[in-house]
Amino acid sequence: MSPLARYSLIALTAAALAFGVTHFALKSTADTTAHADELGWLKKEFDLTAAQTAAVEKLHADYQPICAAHCERVVAAREKLANATDPDAARTELARLEAVCRDATHAHLQQVAAVMSPDEGARFLALVGPKVSGQTHAAPLGLK
Amino acid sequence: MHDHEPRDPLSATLKTWRHEPASAPDFDRAVWDRIHHTQAAETHAPFAALLRFPGAFPLAASLAVLLAIAAGTSTAFALNRSQSSERMAAAYARSIDPIQMTDPRTVPHTHSHP
Numbered sequence: 001m002s003p004l005a006r007y008s009l010i011a012l013t014a015a016a017l018a019f020g021v022t023h024f025a026l027k028s029t030a031d032t033t034a035h036a037d038e039l040g041w042l043k044k045e046f047d048l049t050a051a052q053t054a055a056v057e058k059l060h061a062d063y064q065p066i067c068a069a070h071c072e073r074v075v076a077a078r079e080k081l082a083n084a085t086d087p088d089a090a091r092t093e094l095a096r097l098e099a100v101c102r103d104a105t106h107a108h109l110q111q112v113a114a115v116m117s118p119d120e121g122a123r124f125l126a127l128v129g130p131k132v133s134g135q136t137h138a139a140p141l142g143l144k
Numbered sequence: 145m146h147d148h149e150p151r152d153p154l155s156a157t158l159k160t161w162r163h164e165p166a167s168a169p170d171f172d173r174a175v176w177d178r179i180h181h182t183q184a185a186e187t188h189a190p191f192a193a194l195l196r197f198p199g200a201f202p203l204a205a206s207l208a209v210l211l212a213i214a215a216g217t218s219t220a221f222a223l224n225r226s227q228s229s230e231r232m233a234a235a236y237a238r239s240i241d242p243i244q245m246t247d248p249r250t251v252p253h254t255h256s257h258p
Contacts (some may be wrong), residue, residue, distance in 0.1 A: 003201060003205075007201075007208060008208075010205070011205070011208045011209045011212040014209045014212045014213050014216070015212035015213065015215055017216070018212070018213040018214075018215075018216030018217045018220070019216035019217070020220075022220035022221065022224075023220040026221070027224065038235055041235075041236065042236065045229060045232065060240075067245075071242040071246050074242055074243065074246045078246070098243055101243050104242075105240055105241050109240070128233045128237050131234045131237035132240075133241050133244055
């Protein structure tokens with residue numbers, strides 16, 4: 001094996017080892033902190049100022065009762081569908097409730113994005129939007 | 145008595161002798177062929193110059209290894225950051241999406257219902 005090939009192989013091996021060790025170490029760290037709170041993540045990920053963080057926390061607090069009420073209605077509608085004598089009507093009601101939930105969730109996301117700087121808001125919608133129910137990767141929230 | 149030795153014909157011949165070698169008919173072409181061949185060989189092996197300087201090669205190789213380690217580490221950081229962002233974004237979406245929260249296939253939601 002020529003010296004050039006030998007050193008190239010050593011360099012490739014070193015790169016692979018460095019990648020593997022670093023990735024494994026970071027992944028282990030991430031697994032232990034996987035349940036960190038979402039608001040803390042928002043603040044760090046989108047560089048929120050103190051005022052922006054307070055505004056997002058208030059939006060989140062205001063949204064919690066709405067979200068809980070929607071959860072309760074959706075659960076009730078699902079239970080009703082499971083025991084329904086008229087499944088079509090129950091299914092229609094569940095679909096209507098889910099549409100209401102989706103609209104409320106989308107509106108909340110838009111409000112949170114509006115608190116951020118325009119660039120970070122767009123990035124927030126592009127990152128979180130596709131993970132909300134009823135969204136596709138082809139048309140994430142707020143992006144045309 | 146003779147004042148002069150008889151003249152040596154060889155000396156006279158050497159004084160008048162001129163060597164005029166005929167030029168090789170393909171000399172120029174042969175030189176250019178060698179130049180082109182060398183250039184082509186260097187093009188195919190860009191690091192071949194290093195091989196001619198054994199003292200410089202270990203230094204360059206050490207730098208390449210260090211760069212490879214840096215590249216591997218930074219790629220791992222970038223990948224981990226991307227995966228972490230995706231994971232946290234999914235967790236955040238789940239925390240505000242009643243449909244996901246109440247979906248029995250996903251993790252239980254965290255609301256305390258009234």
